[in-house]
Amino acid sequence: MTDNYIPEVPFVPTPENVVRKMLQLAELKPKEKLVDLGAGDGRVLIIGATEFKAMPCIGVEIRSELVKTIKEKIKKMNLDGYVEIIQGNMYEYPLTDADVVTLYLLTSVNEKLKPKLERELKAGARVVTHDFEMPGWMPYKVEEIYDSGRTHKIYVYKMPPTKKSLFYK
Numbered sequence: 488m489t490d491n492y493i494p495e496v497p498f499v500p501t502p503e504n505v506v507r508k509m510l511q512l513a514e515l516k517p518k519e520k521l522v523d524l525g526a527g528d529g530r531v532l533i534i535g536a537t538e539f540k541a542m543p544c545i546g547v548e549i550r551s552e553l554v555k556t557i558k559e560k561i562k563k564m565n566l567d568g569y570v571e572i573i574q575g576n577m578y579e580y581p582l583t584d585a586d587v588v589t590l591y592l593l594t595s596v597n598e599k600l601k602p603k604l605e606r607e608l609k610a611g612a613r614v615v616t617h618d619f620e621m622p623g624w625m626p627y628k629v630e631e632i633y634d635s636g637r638t639h640k641i642y643v644y645k646m647p648p649t650k651k652s653l654f655y656k
């Protein structure tokens with residue numbers, strides 16, 4: 488099914504030091520559940536599991552060749568049970584127990600995901616986006632990091648205690 492779907496976002500990896508900075512800014516803690524929607528080659532999940540001890544680290548990726556790459560990495564690095572990759576459409580993965588969600592998509596795609604995030608994420612969950620903000624939400628941290636020849640922008644959002652408008656600019 489997913490092989491016939493034309494993804495809205497190409498695979499462009501986040502440089503590893505930018506991933507580290509994103510997870511630091513999101514204050515990812517040991518045993519928290521990390522979800523990367525559009526997981527690419529799985530680097531966010533692997534850094535989350537090996538350096539931050541997050542567990543489980545779940546990726547949703549639509550491209551089968553990338554899913555295969557991640558599965559190979561999980562096996563090679565003995566990360567079975569810590570990192571899991573789901574081949575599928577990120578709009579369908581339930582987020583109710585996620586602690587940190589990472590996104591490197593596009594502003595238009597973030598906008599499409601926004602109602603799902605607002606509906607499903609628990610209070611205190613963090614959403615961290617690379618380069619593209621979540622339209623309308625107020626980030627509680629914004630940082631820039633220079634890596635691989637350019638400046639990367641990181642936005643961190645925290646789900647408010649009530650699903651009212653606290654969040655909006």
Ligand SMILES: C[S@@+](CC[C@H](N)C(=O)[O-])C[C@H]1O[C@@H](n2cnc3c(N)ncnc32)[C@H](O)[C@@H]1O
Nearest residue numbers: 494498499500501525526527548549576577591
């Ligand atoms: C810009 S890459 C980011 C990869 C990784 N998160 C990172 O930061 O290195 C976006 C990824 O989202 C995937 N993608 C796009 N649309 C998707 C969808 N609807 N469901 C799941 N994955 C999707 C693409 O195949 C691509 O690998």
